[in-house]
Amino acid sequence: MAGRRRTKHRKLVDKIKEDQRVSSVPDEQNSAAADLPTELLERILSPLDLRNNIRAAAVCKSWQAVATSVRKSNRHPWLMICPKVGNSYDFYDPGQRETYSLDLPELKDSRICHAKDGWLLLSKARTRRIFFFSPYTLELIKLPKLQSVHEAIVFTAAPTSDNCIVFTVNHVNPMAVAVSTCRPGDDAWTTIIFENQLPFVSGICTKIVFSKGRFYCLSEPGWLGVYNTNNGIWAVLSVPPPKCTEYLPPDYWWKGKYMAEFNGDIFVVYTCGAVNPFVYKLDETKQVWVEMRSLGGMTFFANFLSSHVRVDLKGKMRDNVYFSKVLYYGKRCVTYSVDRDRYYPRKQLYDWGEEDPFQSVWIEPPEDA
Structure with a gap:
């Protein structure tokens, strides 16, 4: 009886020791990762895109500090708003929700x-x-x-x-x-x-x-x-037109349509005041427009004159369509979430075909913004 107990006790001790060895491996790996020189870590983490940078920051505290210091995000465009009178043009930053003004008599x-x-x-x-x-x-x-x-x-x-x-x-x-x-x-x-x-x-x-x-x-x-x-x-x-045109009345098929390119792919956004926007991606091999149920981390900046697509934007700007309309005394752009299938704010329907097509344009900010 005592022999059986000693055998069980030995097995239990061996099991605990083995579990300790297994559980110690991640700690050893984390310790080795934490011991890397800061300069080397910066060289390793600097080329990473935003998503992989965030993942690397979860390794340990030292990696988090370095990843945060070298973290990069793409710059989003600003909305340049033309004046109805005069030469003062507003530049709205949708990320900071701030507006700057420039006097440009050259554009008269x-x-x-x-x-x-x-x-x-x-x-x-x-x-x-x-x-x-x-x-x-x-x-x-x-x-x-x-x-x-x-x-x-x-x-x-x-x-x-x-x-x-x-x-x-x-x-x-x-x-x-x-x-x-x-x-x-x-x-x-x-x-x-x-x-x-x-x-x-x-x-x-x-x-x-x-x-x-x-x-x-x-x-x-x-x-x-x-x-x-x-x-x-x-x-x-x-390539047949996007299927959403069947929802649009005959006198509306030209309105509220936006097109942009990103990394060789072509995207369009169709809008109608009665329904939420449709987002499509061109499949040139199959000669068809494919409806997108998610933007996959991209952000679409829609405008009559010039539309843009960006990835790796910080904060809550991802997975949204930004329209060139600013509400609440210049504090907020109208956006549409593809994943949630709703406008923000959603107090009203937006008839983009009725917007002044030459009133604004999305433009990249200056380097020293």
């Missing part, structure tokens, strides 16, 4: 066409002059006069970059469009007329984004035209 009698990389593309209706302007450095770069009446017009990169191309597509007839391109420093625009294999009606509400050497143009009815800058070919894709 000009209309904003597009914004990217901290630059504005503007036009003067009387002279048909088109020019770039940086509201932060006050630098101005002129372009040749565009003879044809331009409607939707965009550019690919800052005009100080070798990759900058200015692009516009204009309606000739239901089966033909005129594509015009220009680079800073050119003496004139290059215009080519293309015949469409499928109907494509372009206009002021056509949405245009640039991705991987191609301009994607979403027409008012929802058909997609593509201009390839590498070979100079224009084509209308056989």
